[in-house]
Amino acid sequence: MxxxxxxxxxxxxxxxxxxxxxxxxxxxxxxxxxxxxxxxxxxxxxxxxVIEEKPKTKAELLAEAESEGLVLEGINGDSKRDQIVEAIAAARAVKQD
Structure with missing residues (x-):
């Protein structure tokens, strides 16, 4: 229908x-x-x-952070996507200050 x-x-x-x-x-x-x-x-x-935008992959998030010149504390190859998202948010907050 x-x-x-x-x-x-x-x-x-x-x-x-x-x-x-x-x-x-x-x-x-x-x-x-x-x-x-x-x-x-x-x-x-x-x-x-309505199609929701796909969440960015870990690689896309890391590339975005790098392009913004963000320093992601405590992130390595084993980091989970959610950890990367949180680290990016924290780095952006620090960058704004």
């Missing part, structure tokens, strides 16, 4: 949906309405599709 938002009044399966109303439809039905220009993906569908 896909949530779409009516861009105009739509009659579907004997029911009338008003402009702006969200409708739950089968994917092929939703695609047909979107293609016809009478519906767009609904708010709920858009929220579900």
């Amino acid at each position: 896909v949530s779409v938002k009516a861009l105009t009044n739509i009659e579907h399966d004997g029911e009338i949906y008003t402009k702006g109303q969200s409708i739950e439809l089968k994917t092929d039905q939703a695609d047909a309405l979107i293609e016809a220009g009478v519906a767009t993906k609904g708010r709920h569908a858009q929220e579900a599709e």
Whole structure:
């Protein structure tokens, strides 16, 4: 099922949906309405599709710290990602002072 938002009044399966109303439809039905220009993906569908940014890898974090000239206290090759994130935050705080 896909949530779409009516861009105009739509009659579907004997029911009338008003402009702006969200409708739950089968994917092929939703695609047909979107293609016809009478519906767009609904708010709920858009929220579900929000893709969270991937967390940076340890290597990316270390490269970022190096590019900023940060000195990371107590960080070595065995350090966990969370430790690196904390060390970067601490180094940035020191750098601002």
